[in-house]
Amino acid sequence: MIRKVLLGVVACALTVFAVQAQEMTEEAIKERIKPTGSVHIAGAQAAPAAGGPRSGEEIYNQACVACHGVGVLGAPKLQVAADWQPRLDEKGFDTVWQNAINGIGGMPPMGTCGNCSNDDIKAAIEYMIEGI
Numbered sequence: 001m002i003r004k005v006l007l008g009v010v011a012c013a014l015t016v017f018a019v020q021a022q023e024m025t026e027e028a029i030k031e032r033i034k035p036t037g038s039v040h041i042a043g044a045q046a047a048p049a050a051g052g053p054r055s056g057e058e059i060y061n062q063a064c065v066a067c068h069g070v071g072v073l074g075a076p077k078l079q080v081a082a083d084w085q086p087r088l089d090e091k092g093f094d095t096v097w098q099n100a101i102n103g104i105g106g107m108p109p110m111g112t113c114g115n116c117s118n119d120d121i122k123a124a125i126e127y128m129i130e131g132i
């Protein structure tokens with residue numbers, strides 16, 4: 001009688017252990033795939049940011065590099081002090097910024113950036129004169 005009960009207890013314990021082992025395996029699998037899941041979530045979270053505010057560098061690369069990269073029509077070139085400093089000294093940053101918004105000479109209004117705000121233009125200019 002006691003033997004039977006003991007066997008039952010052992011069998012029961014084994015079942016519990018087996019179930020636990022299975023759960024642990026599932027947990028282990030979840031743990032293993034977790035980093036991939038996290039990376040995916042991080043990527044999904046980064047996506048709206050990419051559609052949000054752009055850096056000056058991004059705006060420059062999208063809208064300004066075509067002319068300001070090589071100096072088309074005499075456009076002051078990216079981070080070339082000799083091109084930018086005289087303009088900044090003569091007019092000051094705010095006027096240079098206004099001229100970029102309104103257009104000046106061969107420089108089209110907003111540098112043809114249709115979806116740029118005035119602050120986007122400012123950020124792009126700040127990037128172009130960075131470190132000069």
Ligand code: HEC
Nearest residue numbers: 063064067073075087096099100104105106107111113124
């Ligand atoms: C189609 C070519 C072209 C594009 C695109 C362009 N620029 Fe220009 N930009 C010029 C030229 C040419 C000048 C020189 C104008 C002059 O002084 O006669 C200039 C001058 C400027 C100046 C100096 C203004 C001043 O008062 O001296 C700023 C600032 C400027 N651009 C900003 C930008 C920004 C920011 C972008 C992108 C959003 C951009 N430009 C895109 C051609 C371009």
